[in-house]
Amino acid sequence: MWTVPPALVFDGLQMGIRSSIANEKALTTGKYTFREYPLPYLGKLPERTAMLLFLDAKAEMPRITWPSTVSTVLKEAINERKQVRPEYKAFLKMIFANSPLPLIFQVLGSVEIEEIIDRLIGSSLVWKDEELALQRAFPILYSSLRPLITNDEYLECVRKVLEYVLNQSDSLLREYPHIEEYYGPPRESKLECFPLWPLERGITTYTKDKKVEDQLECSEKVVGENRKLSPGPMLVMCPHRRPYGFRVLKTPESVRDVFQIILTRLGTHMPSTVIYDNTCRFAVYSLAREPNRFANVRFVVDGFHSFNHKSCSHALRLRSYESDPLWHL
Secondary structure (H helix, E strand, C coil): CCCCCCEEEEEECCCCEHHHCCCCCCCCEEEEEECCCCCCCCCCHHHHHHHHHHHCCCCCCCCCCCCHHHHHHHHHHECCCCCECHHHHHHHHHHCCCCCCHHHHCCCCCHHHHHHHHHHHCCCCCHHHHHHHHHHHCHHHHHHHHHHCECCECCHHHHHHHHHHHHHHHHHHCCCCCCHHHCCCCCCCCCEECCCCCCCCCEEEECCHHHHHHHCCCCCCCCCCCCCECCEEEEEECCCCCEEEEEEECCCCCHHHHHHHHHHHHCCCCCCEEECCCHHHHHHHHHHHCCCCCCCCEEEECCCCHHHCCCCCHHHEHHHCCCCCCCCC
């Protein structure tokens, strides 16, 4: 009986002759088209960008109407000279990051962590007793809250923002999964080789692919296409670089490939962490299509590629988790 590894590393290469794989059949697609889910963001992309420029002292404060909970925090955070108070800067950068709200904190689905969150937004968390647990579970949230703590308490307006973000996230992540028989049948393809991971299901199609990703802007690389070469394999490894298998790509490397590998082979027993150089787009792609299945997956970028993700949530960076045994990647 095989077990799902706690963390998976994905990487794609370009090599080979396209004509040698052009006629091979990919995974079977179901007859139904699933609707995509709208992802919750804080404002629009231009509004978040304007706020990040203001927080970096590169522009004046924009005149934007935010949800009432966010507006209240901004009133506390901005002084009479229209400057950000230093203790609020990390917290505001966190909530205005260019990522959907579920990726701001990256809440994992363990009972212990859910209890910490309940106490945090319910004002019953004793900071001095649970500071270490909060730091381990939510390092980004901890580092942004720590400057705001006075006498083991934090402002009510900050708690309201946390509650707003978490409620918006839960409304997406608690959606019911799609009906199993609507996916394609699990028929193996010669383009994939995963000896320990038999197919659980085929793939399906989703609506409005491009519109879902309009809210995301990232400086991460875009892989180019070479007409003479196939994109090569998509490798799946453990953090110690031991391979689990590969997919031969027929089109340029895409987050769709990572999504399909996980959904078709591990969709019932998901890994706790996925490491990929373009994980911000992969997370958006996955949560818009299968939020319930990916609700407890932590999406992170390896240390080498994290420098390309300048405006994404810091919770997507592996280096943000100093206590994580995978920090070296």
